[in-house]
Amino acid sequence: MITATEFRSLFHNGLIKQNTGLVQLLGLCPLLAISNNVINALSLGLATVLVMAASSGAVSGVRHFVPNEIRIPVFVLIIAALVTVIDLAMNAFVHPLYLVLGIFIPLITTNCIVLARADAFASKNHPLHSVVDAIAMGLGLTLVLVVLGAIRELAGQGTLLSGIDLVFGEEAKQFVLHLLPGYKGFLLAILPPGAFIALGLLIAANNWNKARAEQRARAAVPVAA
């Protein structure tokens, strides 16, 4: 059904080449809003992976029945219905998890990457490929979210993993890392401008890295020839 090469290329695409946060710059609203600490970032990221996998799979499954003219309303309908079902089901059946992730689920609706992947990939590919692609894209977003969250949390309050007890219970409090004891905090990093600045720096670093790799590749050509 899906070869190892395809699998690898889908993941390479999602995590690096077409990374939603750093390259496609899609879904920045939740990215900027929730990246003020690592735990929030990780929670939103994983919730997004779940929603993306479900919606891409569903969209891909019905892709032969949807005329081109009305594909966007149908996809929006499918995604909205799925997000609501996940929201209700989590609330009813895994309530403790819902208390942590619940506020993020409606936020995912504002994330255009879900619709973007449904339209750009899932509507043209086999369900299995679509689900793998959605998971890869979601994990790529999660990766950026967590890095951004770590930068902002460390710069903003000198800790990492604060709030972990809200996810894993009171005992997990010992895992909170106070890396800079006595640190007074840097408010800007926690407020929205800090998100823009940190994301800008991440994108710049990513572009610089890419440019350097290209330069090296170009420099290597004459030697080889």
Add this chain to the structure above:
Amino acid sequence: MNSQIRAALRNALRTGLILLVFSLIGTAILAFTHDRTEPTIARSQQAEKFALISQVLPAALYDNDLLASQQSAPPDVLLGTRKPSAIWIARRGGAVSGVVLEAVAPDGYSGDIALLVGIDIDGNVTGVRVTAHRETPGLGDYIDRAKSAWIDQFAGKSLTAPPPKHWKVAKDGGVFDARAGATITPRAVVKAVKSALDYFARHRAALVATPEPGAQP
């Protein structure tokens, strides 16, 4: 020409029907999920609300069904409310032993701070919790019990202890401590808790006379 129009019409009708089918399926799935999850969700919401209320009122103070005792209070300046708010009436052995008020501190650093204030029959605060706020993370959000124990200092306070002129943060000459750099937030909370006590003092007689739900009038 005629056949072209007919073909276009047929196409539009077909597309419309497909959209309709998808909406119907979507609606059916949502209705089914809602139907299946509603009782469980309602139960956990009640439990959550109760957990919150029971944090501001010691269990020894009441033996009635607190959630069933909910009353509605019209908007009131002292409560800081612009919409009707809830009041829960605690009873022990049938007699009113305290209340839990929903109050709002309208002058927080960034918008309203929603509070639950527990007050016993003698007018002593039994506990205060912040239920919703948008104060600056890492700066003003220590009023939240999940972040720090600051809010616990209200327990046991009343309109006479400390006297009204000391119902202020330490910086303004009062007895409530506040962290440097964020005094607007605690100032708003202190003021709102005092107003809630004023509200209770003013409405005490009416609240005590509230008939017990289910009791014969």
